[in-house]
Amino acid sequence: MAVCPIDSGRYGSKEMKSLFSEESRLQRMLDVEVALAETLAELGEIPRAAPQKIKRKALVSIVTPERVKERELKTRHDLMAMVEVLAEESGDYGKYVHWGATSYDIVDTAWTLMMRDGLAILESRLEELTESLCLAAEKHKGTIMAGRTHGQHATPITWGFKTAVFAAETARNLERLRALRGRLLVGKMSGATGTMASQGPKALEIERLVMQRLKLSPAEISTQVICRDRIAEFVAWAAITASGLDRIATEIRNLQRTEIHEVAEGFETGSQVGSSTMPHKQNPIDCEKVSGLAKVLRGMVITALENIPLWHERDLTDSSSERFLVPMTFIILDEMLVTTARVMKNLRVFPEQMRRNLGITGGAILTEAVMMALARKGMGRQKAHELMRGMAAKAAKEGKPVREILLESREISGYLSKGEIDSLMKPENYLGKSPEIIARAVKHARESIA
Numbered sequence: 119m120a121v122c123p124i125d126s127g128r129y130g131s132k133e134m135k136s137l138f139s140e141e142s143r144l145q146r147m148l149d150v151e152v153a154l155a156e157t158l159a160e161l162g163e164i165p166r167a168a169p170q171k172i173k174r175k176a177l178v179s180i181v182t183p184e185r186v187k188e189r190e191l192k193t194r195h196d197l198m199a200m201v202e203v204l205a206e207e208s209g210d211y212g213k214y215v216h217w218g219a220t221s222y223d224i225v226d227t228a229w230t231l232m233m234r235d236g237l238a239i240l241e242s243r244l245e246e247l248t249e250s251l252c253l254a255a256e257k258h259k260g261t262i263m264a265g266r267t268h269g270q271h272a273t274p275i276t277w278g279f280k281t282a283v284f285a286a287e288t289a290r291n292l293e294r295l296r297a298l299r300g301r302l303l304v305g306k307m308s309g310a311t312g313t314m315a316s317q318g319p320k321a322l323e324i325e326r327l328v329m330q331r332l333k334l335s336p337a338e339i340s341t342q343v344i345c346r347d348r349i350a351e352f353v354a355w356a357a358i359t360a361s362g363l364d365r366i367a368t369e370i371r372n373l374q375r376t377e378i379h380e381v382a383e384g385f386e387t388g389s390q391v392g393s394s395t396m397p398h399k400q401n402p403i404d405c406e407k408v409s410g411l412a413k414v415l416r417g418m419v420i421t422a423l424e425n426i427p428l429w430h431e432r433d434l435t436d437s438s439s440e441r442f443l444v445p446m447t448f449i450i451l452d453e454m455l456v457t458t459a460r461v462m463k464n465l466r467v468f469p470e471q472m473r474r475n476l477g478i479t480g481g482a483i484l485t486e487a488v489m490m491a492l493a494r495k496g497m498g499r500q501k502a503h504e505l506m507r508g509m510a511a512k513a514a515k516e517g518k519p520v521r522e523i524l525l526e527s528r529e530i531s532g533y534l535s536k537g538e539i540d541s542l543m544k545p546e547n548y549l550g551k552s553p554e555i556i557a558r559a560v561k562h563a564r565e566s567i568a
Contacts, residue, residue, distance in 0.1 A: 129411075130449040131456055137235055138445035141178045144186065146228040147200060148176035151215060153331040154307065158217055160327065161320050168211040175207035197221040218316040218324075220309050222432070226344045227305035229444060230334060233352070234303050236448040237295065243455035244292050244359070245567045250462045251285035252560045254278070259556050262545050263380060263472035264483060271483045274476065274545040277381070277467060279552050282559040284366050289566035291359040298355055302348045304337040305329050311431045312340045341431035346422070353422035353443065356451045357415045363458045364412035367405035370461065374402045380472045384464025404461050408454050415454075418447055476545050481520035482510045487548040488524065488539070495533040505529065 120126035124135065136142060155169035175181065181203045189199035198221070205212030216224070259278035264271045307325040308314045314321035329336045337344050373380045385392070385400045392399030421443050425436040476483060485506040492502035509527065513520045521543045524530050530539070541547055 124446070124449055129453045131239075131452050134236065134239055134449050134452040137232060137239070138448060140183045143228060143232065144181070144183055144200065145178045146231045147197070147224050148178070148181060148204065149231065150224045150227045150305075150328075150332065151201075151204060151219075152176045153328045154217065154219060154223075154324075155214060156331060157324055157327040158214070161323060163318075163320065163324070164214040164217060165211070168208075168214040171211045172204070172208045172215060176204060180207055195221070197224060218309065218318075218321075219307065220316075220342060222343045223307045223309065226340075227307070227329075227332065227334070229440075230303055230305050230344075231332060233444070233448070234334070236452075237299060237303070240448070240451060240455065241292065241295055243452060243459065244288055244295065247455055247459045247462065248285055248288040248292065248563050248567055250459055251281050251288060252563050254462060254465075255282035255285055255556050255560050258467065259553055260546075261467065261469050261472065262476065262549070264476050271479050273483060273486055274548055276549065276552055276556075277469075277472070278556050280369070282556040282563075284362075285563040286559045287362045287365070288359075289563035291355070291362055292566045294355050294358070298351050300335070302352050303334060304344060304348070305332060305334040306337050306340045306344050308337075308340050309342075311342055341428075343428070343432045343436070346425040346428065346436055349440070349444065350419075350422040350426055353415075353418050353447050356447050357412075357419045360412040360415040360451055360454055363454045364409050366458060367402075367408035367412075367461070370465070371402045371405045371409070374405075378471075378475065380468055380475060382466045382468070383461055384466060404457050408457055408461075411450050411454050415447065415450055418443060479520075480513055480518065481543050482513065484543055484545065484548055485510050485520060487542045488520075488530075488534075491538065491542055492530070492533050497533055 124130045152169065152173045155164065155172045158164045159166045159169045181200060185203050186196065186199045189203055190196050193199045193202065201216045205215040208215055255278045257278065258281065259276055261277040262274055263277055263280075265273050265275035305328070306312075307317070307328045308321075309316045314325070317324050325336050370381055370383065372378065374382045382400065383402045383404055390400075392401050421439050425439060425443075428436060488509075489499070489502045489506045492505070493499040497505070509523050509530075510520060512518075513523045516523075521539060524534075524539050524543075525536060534542070
């Protein structure tokens with residue numbers, strides 16, 4: 119019986135859920151045991167035949183989750199239960215299983231193997247989304263719309279400019295991911311308190327070769343566990359990335375409001391249902407899901423931070439929480455990335471509505487343009503600001519377009535001709551260096567992908 123919506127199939131891609139499945143985690147722990155046995159045999163610490171027999175049995179089809187859990191009822195120690203089952207299957211060579219290792223030599227290194235593969239999936243998703251945003255930025259670099267601050271019209275921008283901002287942010291999160299990878303993806307084979315005492319004189323070489331086999335770097339130092347600041351950094355990165363996706367989703371949700379209606383999620387009118395009672399509804403459900411899951415991931419950061427200060431060389435308080443923390447962080451962020459990419463691919467953009475919305479303030483959105491033109495003509499910036507503030511208020515009070523108020527003003531006509539006023543009242547003439555800025559942002563984003 120599924121309880122978690124991940125287990126029920128509601129959230130999570132097939133590849134990410136498969137990676138963090140019970141069988142996958144167990145197999146990676148078995149893989150670490152094999153790498154240890156192979157290294158010990160190579161260095162003459164155990165018989166050369168031992169790893170061959172151990173490797174043949176170190177499979178989840180033999181050391182099954184069911185057998186391990188059954189044994190755990192006796193041992194009350196999941197890793198030792200796995201070791202016992204593997205040792206029994208390995209016959210006379212079973213005594214060389216887990217030689218000189220402590221549980222978290224195996225557990226932490228197995229977690230790292232899973233996180234390495236998980237990071238590759240997340241990186242690919244981020245690259246795909248970043249490129250999608252870059253394409254949208256280029257396609258809509260001239261699709262003019264109202265810029266908004268404090269929920270109010272500010273000055274004109276374009277939809278391409280807005281999506282270029284998003285592309286630059288996802289690109290930064292790609293850069294952050296690559297920066298933390300080296301700190302996160304380390305393994306250990308250093309024993310009970312990290313001193314390597316149990317492995318003897320060749321301990322450093324044993325750890326080096328085990329990690330080499332697993333294509334990992336060894337942690338420069340550890341206690342009984344790999345220090346949890348590494349996982350905390352990853353979870354914090356995941357929360358930052360999730361919040362960036364939430365930013366995209368929130369913007370789309372706001373712009374999809376009936377009163378604004380400048381963009382909207384894709385909607386299958388032939389089959390999709392927006393509401394069980396209101397037939398007309400087309401809700402931004404994907405974006406709302408992204409925003410909702412971002413709340414969960416931001417909450418995960420507290421758990422990750424709490425796992426850093428373990429008692430002495432370690433306690434067990436991280437273990438239970440990480441069984442939720444690590445898989446759920448990967449699976450939820452993956453779901454958010456897949457969903458956001460789908461939203462961007464199917465997004466409906468309404469340039470005509472953007473144009474209509476630009477005009478609802480009667481030209482007040484362009485008063486800064488007029489102010490700066492007056493300042494450059496010699497009026498002075500502060501005086502021009504005060505004058506235009508009054509003009510905008512008068513236009514609103516009288517229900518007239520700002521252009522009409524400007525043309526009626528003798529003070530304005532002393533500085534600006536009718537032709538100049540008409541030019542200043544065109545939103546497309548007040549986009550500044552938007553095309554160049556978009557190009558710069560897209561170039562940087564694509565360099566991050568590369």
